[in-house]
């Protein structure tokens with residue numbers, strides 16, 4: 001057995017192991033890493049890839065993240081907010097199409113009208129999507145930024161059960177470098193803790209290839225996911241955004257950036273094992289087959305876009321976002337082909353929840369957790 005083979009066969013990884021895997025450069029070694037991550041994914045989370053139909057509800061945002069194309073200081077884009085009927089119609093289409101889950105995403109807002117709007121949409125989607133194939137309705141993931149504990153509770157009680165809140169980097173120095181002064185990593189960490197305390201399946205993730213980011217930073221990010229008992233991971237390459245405040249800083253060459261992003265997926269799979277990991281759309285900006293390569297490196301979730309085509313061009317967190325003009329029907333067929341092409345099945349009519357979430361709750365023996373009883 002080679003050194004690499006024995007490293008890949010481990011079930012526990014030190015920080016030095018993680019770093020050694022992220023440092024792999026030889027194509028044969030990377031292929032071996034990919035194969036190991038694919039096998040662990042198959043064993044731990046199964047052969048299905050789950051679709052979360054994505055609705056980008058609004059590009060209004062009160063934040064000013066320096067890397068983001070829809071930050072509040074970008075006055076060059078048209079701002080939009082979908083009405084409730086459009087959001088609910090998109091979600092019911094997802095349910096009819098067999099996606100099993102949707103993601104409601106928007107720029108960050110904490111005002112009362114927005115909180116109520118989301119609460120009403122979630123409740124309505126739940127009610128309207130209960131069927132024989134989805135007896136508990138569509139699974140709902142929210143990706144709506146930092147909110148108060150009370151808001152998280154309201155949205156959870158309305159029926160959402162997963163929440164994605166990317167930390168972008170676990171390095172306090174790097175976090176401070178890419179956010180304005182009023183945003184703190186401390187409050188992001190508190191929000192992640194609040195989400196878990198409410199009962200959400202908690203997702204987070206980081207940007208890969210940030211200026212001045214080191215491999216040690218990325219290895220620490222993976223350790224952070226493990227230490228925080230994170231259920232779902234959504235990582236993406238750092239791609240510059242017109243309208244962001246970091247356009248003068250160069251990004252990594254596409255090939256290197258894609259390779260590093262794929263290695264991050266694979267190593268995260270090896271270390272965390274039973275979590276859900278998304279093959280994010282940004283991978284496809286770097287290579288036409290970026291998302292299927294993400295699946296081949298251990299991802300098991302994709303997010304087909306269901307936002308009305310007229311709105312999509314104004315929801316570009318980074319440049320070069322793909323699938324801006326395809327209808328949701330086209331996205332659905334295209335993604336299914338991509339999933340099949342790498343030997344996975346599409347997980348139809350199932351929430352596809354994080355196995356890690358189930359196990360960590362079992363371990364804590366919390367039968368009172370209402371979500372668990374709803375799911376089983």
Ligand code: SF4
Nearest residue numbers: 061063065068071107
């Ligand atoms: S990353 Fe999110 S919170 Fe930050 S500016 Fe963009 S949409 Fe707003």
